[in-house]
Amino acid sequence: MTFRLYDTQTREVRDFVPLQEGKAGLYVCGLTVQSEPHVGHVRSGVNFDVLQRWLRHLGYDVTFIRNITDVDDKILAKSAEQGRPWYNLAYAMHRELDRAYDALNVAPPTYEPAATGHVPEMVELIQELVERGHAYAADDGSGDVYFDVRSWPSYGELTHQAIDDMEAAADADPRGKRDPRDFALWKGHKESEPATASWPSPWGRGRPGWHIECSAMAGKYLGAAFDIHGGGVDLRFPHHENEQAQSRAAGRPFATYWMHNAWITTAGEKMSKSLGNTLSIPAILERYRGIELRYYLVAAHYRSHVEFSFEALDEAAAGFRRVEGFLERAEEALRASGTPEHLGSVPPAFVHAMNDDLGTPAAVAAIHDAVRVGNRLLAEGSHERLSEVLGAVQSMLEILGLNPASPVWAGSGGAAADEKLSAAVDALVSGLLEERARARDAKDWARADAIRDQIKAAGIEVTDTPTGPTWTVG
RNA sequence: GGUGGGUUGGCCGAGAGGCGAGGCAACGGACUGCAAAUCCGUCUACACGGGUUCAAAUCCCGUACCCACCUCCA
Secondary structure, eight states: OOOEEEETTTTEEEEOOOSSTTEEEEEEOOOBOSSOOBHHHHHHHHHHHHHHHHHHHTTOEEEEEEOBBOOSHHHHHHHHHHTSOHHHHHHHHHHHHHHHHHHTTOOOOSBOOBGGGGHHHHHHHHHHHHHTTSEEEOTTSSOOEEEOGGGOTTTTTTTTOOGGGSOOOTTOOOTTOSSTTOEEEEEEOOTTSOGGGOBOOTTOSEEEOHHHHHHHHHHHHHOSEEEEEEEEGGGIIIIIHHHHHHHHHTTOOEEEEEEEEOOEEETTEETTTSOGGGGBHHHHTTTSOHHHHHHHHHTSOTTSOEEOOHHHHHHHHHHHHHHHHHHHHHHHHHHHHTOOOOOOOOOHHHHHHHHBTOOHHHHHHHHHHHHHHHHHHHHHTOHHHHHHHHHHHHHHHHHTTOOTTSGGGSOTTOHHHHHHHHHHHHHHHHHHHHHHHHHHHTTOHHHHHHHHHHHHHTTEEEEEETTEEEEEEO
8 A cells, every 4th residue: 555645735635656756855834933832833843753754664765844934023023022133032942942843752854944044045036936927026115026916827726715705814914015915925124123134135125925935945955846745734825825826836836745734722722822831842841751742742643633631641641651661561571581572563554554644543553452462462471472562563653753762762851860860769779679578578568568658758659570579750 | 705624432532334443531350468560341432403325423415513724823
């Protein structure tokens, strides 16, 4: 079975046929770095990271471009409010975003171009559009350049809308537009804005409109035609519609497939409008591990709307710990019995699920199925088969970016220090456990439980296993 | 006004004409000195009203409610 994905434009699940055999070009709209990243932002990152990993697993040579918008109206407005340079705000938030991606094991793309680094490419593209008669400089002296929507007959093809049915934005500033739906390719510099946020152009100093950057950067790094373009649902219109219109109007075929991830909301409310800080990634990571949050995000299909709640996140974390528990016990059992660990092959159910438009919920179910089988084998002591199942579980987790053994999860706060601490605790706890073992041998249960309670009071859980007691923090 | 999406068991969350995803929680049993973990079992749902079909959560028609986008929110 080949990889199939849902294409927003054709509104159907289609076979993935790359433009070049064995290669996949992927462009994803990253963030406008204007505030701390929240769960919603990161969902997009995780979703497309899974896509990228799956394409690689299928053997494609993937070129993955994810941009950063580092100058726009909001960044300028916020930085002015905060009394700091816009580039400082954008840079700080960009670093914050990188930390969030790292914490969730979202692999860096092939390249992460920033809008401010590609003004010449944008100017070139705009000039081409002007020459072809699809763009015009406003005649109100503003220095703005607009895309002429009426000049492009297939405008609206991505979202299946007719220009005349579109509601003209009530608050849109008509300025020098010929049609209210025309959008800015270039924005002339305004006195109220910092001079540092302007660049030279044939139409005077100014800064790029939003949509043009993606067309210019996708063209530069992926070529005039590429395979997949992704982003959040909200970007379908106007952003992606405009990107496609301006690219095609410039003679570039642009993306073959359009993928859009759904929202995360809280109590039905869009995250961008609500709660800002409490659901920022740093805030959530104070309560949950990155791998647990990633599991929560991966367990839902990327096109399904997710209503965020800490209860649901708790459940997801509990479900994931079940998988982790199996990994730990299986690895220990194999080590103890000297059974070699197999490199796991990925079960057909998992492959089928992933090939079907990245069916991560079914893929996660396949992991749980394997874990159940593995737990049974563990109980039976069938170590040879257990080794195979363990390998399969590890491979599946690895593809989803959820393998706890992966070094990326090894504590962002100093793994070496953790290890030392762990060794120290182990030395202290093992003394107590020896005492408890003596009490248990003497069937002095009260004494044995008292020791266990004492250890527990320190925040350490003791569990008896067939091979002796173990302890875990928390 | 235009364009889309949704409504599934106690909860989360898949599926898209016939074999009851999976997880969490709960309950019963096994194992255990007791726990924990694990295993076995139980709990049989698809907003509402019609229709098509041998067969509908799934297709069609209608109704209700919710949500997103319509010029710069992932």
